[in-house]
Amino acid sequence: MIFLTILAVIIIFSVLVLIHEYGHFAAARRAGIKVLEFGIGFPPRLYGKKIGETEYTINAIPFGGFVKLFGEDATDPKILANKRSFAAQSTWVRTKVVVAGVVMNLLLAVVLLTVGFMFGIEPLLVTQEDIFTHIESGVVQTAPGVYVAKVDEQVSGVDAGDRIVAINGEPVNDIAQIAPLRDKTAQSDIDVTLESQENFQRRTVHLPILEDGSFGLELKPLTPFPRLIVQAVEEGSAAQQAGLRSGDIILTIHDEEIFFPEDLHAALADAGSGVQMQVLRGDEPTGVKYRFDQQARVVIADVFAGSVAEEIGLQRGDIITTINTQDIHYPQEVQQMIEKSNGTALRLQIQRQGQEELLEKTITLEPQSRLGIALDAIDSYKNADFSFFRTSVVTSLLEVGKVQYSPGEAIRQALSESVRLTGLTIKAFGRTLGSLVSQFTVPADVGGPVQIAYYTHTFIQEGFFALLRFTALLSLSLAVINILPIPALDGGRFLFILIEVVFRRRVNARLEAIVHTIGFMLLLGLIALVTYSDIVKLF
Structure with a gap:
């Protein structure tokens, strides 16, 4: 060779x-x-x-x-x-x-x-952005942690694909910790805790230094990935009741990778009122599933001159909170309620800026007639169950497709x-x-x-x-x-x-x-x- x-x-x-x-x-x-x-x-x-x-x-x-x-x-x-x-x-x-x-x-x-x-x-993975792009396309498969790619024939007790959970009893969460495994700089033997990817059983293996100064392990490519870590969880919130904890690192929401705050915002906006989250707790991926109060609301973006809406006093900027006691979160729900009314009265609850109490408006629309308003959605994501900040997690590239x-x-x-x-x-x-x-x-x-x-x-x-x-x-x-x-x-x-x-x-x-x-x-x-x-x- x-x-x-x-x-x-x-x-x-x-x-x-x-x-x-x-x-x-x-x-x-x-x-x-x-x-x-x-x-x-x-x-x-x-x-x-x-x-x-x-x-x-x-x-x-x-x-x-x-x-x-x-x-x-x-x-x-x-x-x-x-x-x-x-x-x-x-x-x-x-x-x-x-x-x-x-x-x-x-x-x-x-x-x-x-x-x-x-x-x-x-693909040509030169920058971290390249990796993110191909993760989204499914070409690149990643996982938090450090994984073994190849094992020297002199080493026993370690298999390719094992995840290195700890070195000398210390959980691996920083690239600097694995320097002896990569750079042949170790001064003494080490004990590594491994997790099998076949049965997820853990074992500790003693690794002596080989003649070339290495431990005989080749690791899969890895890099520190940006992630979001939970700073605090609101007492009594749905997130706390579901088990979300301070220190949890958010990995995915509905199987979508989360790297940046905007990823989290977009995922929660698309999640409706239910959230299925995977977090890294210590060295273990853990699932968290909960429902939070939906805060999305529908705002009247415009009121057309001479319309029914203008006659009953609706104004631009009004927020429609309910129709016939049913909560309204999306513009299409207003249209659906109007279509189903078939000429019966509709009771609208309105939140108007500068007024603490909700206003009530009652309208009756004939079939095929229009209310005469333009609607938009506001605050599609507003969840105060937990706060977070940025961190990084050692992540391995498990597989790179073509x-x-x-x-x-x-x-x-x-x-x-x-x-x-x-x-x-x-x-x-x-x-x-x-x-x-x-x-x-x-x-x-x-x-x-x-x-x-x-x-x-x-x-x-x-x-x-x-x-x-x-x-x-x-x-x-x-x-x-x-x-x-x-x-x-x-x-x-x-x-x-x-x-x-x-x-x-x-x-x-x-x-x-x-x-x-x-x-x-x-x-x-x-x-x-x-x-x-x-x-x-x-x-």
């Missing part, structure tokens, strides 16, 4: 870089620029053959490739004046050659994602995801630079070659389409990073072209070459720092 991973890393890197360099190569050839060399891998050279005016080489370092253009970094006036040199081309032609590699990587990402979406791939689209929709989704992920990549690179400047550290969620190799190993085991999706993400990242205005990269060369356009004067070729050289050295330093960070994470 290690050999297969190394081979896959070499192939993926080579394909991505060669596709990128082929963009430069094709654009240069189309513009009449002389291409001196198209190299696969990096020197020292192992083999070379000249075809036409271009030498095609195979080199010893098997990562990527390069294109060498005539006059690319020239300072010689003769070369600068040669029509076949890169430096002699117009700003527009040089721009096309410079950005062609980035365009090829973007196109490759779109093509790979399109193929993946057509045949079915796991998304599949028709060819046309697959193309649209691939384009949309490429644009979105490009923006996220730019933000991530900005955070990396900010962290390097302010703290001289690499953010935890940023990786380099070693981490890419690690994920390649993971996705090889998950299958072809998982690796395809990962390759598409790498291609997008390569495109974004290359177009950033960093010396030695395509974006740095493009920046010098823009300066030339703005000031209508070319930057001194020797100065530009020096800047690109310094940029290249800084880039190598950044790669070394990120690689070191990757290695530290492994140990």
